[in-house]
Amino acid sequence: YYINPKYNSVVNKNMNGSLRKMSLNTLEKILENNKRIGYQAELAVMNFEINRLKNHTHFTPDLIEQVSEDNTRAGYDILSYMPDEDILLPIKIEVKAVSPIDYKFYLSEGELSKAKEEPDNYYLYLLPVIGENQFDFNKMFIIQDPYNNVVLSKAWNEHIQSRSYSLNNWSHMEIST
Numbered sequence: 001y002y003i004n005p006k007y008n009s010v011v012n013k014n015m016n017g018s019l020r021k022m023s024l025n026t027l028e029k030i031l032e033n034n035k036r037i038g039y040q041a042e043l044a045v046m047n048f049e050i051n052r053l054k055n056h057t058h059f060t061p062d063l064i065e066q067v068s069e070d071n072t073r074a075g076y077d078i079l080s081y082m083p084d085e086d087i088l089l090p091i092k093i094e095v096k097a098v099s100p101i102d103y104k105f106y107l108s109e110g111e112l113s114k115a116k117e118e119p120d121n122y123y124l125y126l127l128p129v130i131g132e133n134q135f136d137f138n139k140m141f142i143i144q145d146p147y148n149n150v151v152l153s154k155a156w157n158e159h160i161q162s163r164s165y166s167l168n169n170w171s172h173m174e175i176s177t
Contacts, residue, residue, distance in 0.1 A: 041097035041127050042066055042077050044135050049080040049093070056083050063088070075114025076122065093123045094146070100128035100136060106161075112147065119145040 046064050053059040059081070068077040077095045081088035092114065096105035103126050107115075115122045124146035128136040143149050150156045 037097045037129060038095070040133050041129070041135060042068060042095045045093065045095045045125050045127060046078060048137060049078065053081060053083070053088070056088060057086065058088055073110055075110040089121070091121050091123055092118060093125055095125045095127060097129050097135070098126045100130060100139060103128070103141065112151065115145070115147040115151075119147060122146065124150065
């Protein structure tokens with residue numbers, strides 16, 4: 001849903017400030033649930049990949065690797081393969097469990113960097129969540145080269161939700177006490 005900003009005060013008043021306040025306990029539950037859903041989505045995509053490749057001559061299920069379990073800084077979740085005639089070429093897959101309504105997702109700096117670095121071999125799988133450990137593979141988006149086809153595309157809206165800052169020059173810094 002989209003709410004025109006001019007109505008924010010009305011919405012906030014009617015929700016008793018629930019949009020502005022969240023306990024640490026509630027936040028931790030939300031983050032834990034998101035982590036669980038993401039993990040389940042990765043397992044579901046691994047099974048999808050195994051089924052997609054199972055008839056290839058050189059394929060064995062142990063080729064599909066959940067990289068995110070061992071290396072959270074890899075910039076992708078799953079190592080899979082793309083058939084190219086008689087061989088299998090490695091591809092990197094970033095999995096995002098998304099709402100089937102707006103497909104909203106977050107990309108980390110590492111994911112963006114890896115997508116930019118390997119445009120032909122990097123895929124973004126947007127997998128809609130439709131229930132407890134249930135995903136809609138019929139509405140899954142598979143996007144090759146997400147840097148060009150999402151980040152630089154006019155089809156997707158970018159929402160900056162947080163920023164990071166670091167000091168780049170101490171000589172220009174005034175210290176106040």
